[in-house]
Each structure stands twice: as structure tokens, then as C-alpha cells.
Amino acid sequence: MGRLKNRALVHQDRQKRGAVLGDLLRAKIGVFCWCNRCGHSAEVDAVMLVQQLGPAFPVPEVGTKMRCTSCESKDVATRPAWPSHGPIARHD
Numbered sequence: 001m002g003r004l005k006n007r008a009l010v011h012q013d014r015q016k017r018g019a020v021l022g023d024l025l026r027a028k029i030g031v032f033c034w035c036n037r038c039g040h041s042a043e044v045d046a047v048m049l050v051q052q053l054g055p056a057f058p059v060p061e062v063g064t065k066m067r068c069t070s071c072e073s074k075d076v077a078t079r080p081a082w083p084s085h086g087p088i089a090r091h092d
């Protein structure tokens, strides 16, 4: 029981912290960004970000390069825009 739970946590952890822009490019998903100040959110194409920042750039740090298009705040958070429903069935 505990083992299964741990494995699930590790998997989640990889999705949250381990992703770099090149991973998103391969998975054909974008970067989900939201503003901590006004709550504005948007999904940004990974192709564009890879061109600007390179494929090894960590996804959670993309927010440090961004500015909210709504309120111009630089307090922007980013994460991979994984599909929100259903398990991820494919494993490398």
C-alpha cells in the first residue's frame, strides 16, 4: 500500500519539478502560466519558449521571464499544461 502511494508521489513530483521546455515540446503541450496578482492565466506555446530560452530551461522558472499581459505584474507562476483529466497513459 505504502509503496504504491510513494510511486504515485514520485510520478507527480517529476511532472511538477522535473520538466524542462524540451519535455513539453516532445509531449506537444504548452506552458500554463498564471498571475499571482490578478489571477490572469494563459497557455503559452512551448515551441516559442524553446526558441527563446532553450530546451533545457526548467518549466517552473519560465515565470521569472514573464510578465502578466493583464496587469504587468512579474509575479507569474508556470507549470506544464498537462491535460487535467484522465491518467497519462504513455510512459517513455
Ligand SMILES: [Zn+2]
Binding pocket: 035, 036, 037, 038, 039, 040, 068, 069, 070, 071, 072, 073
Ligand atoms: Zn496579472
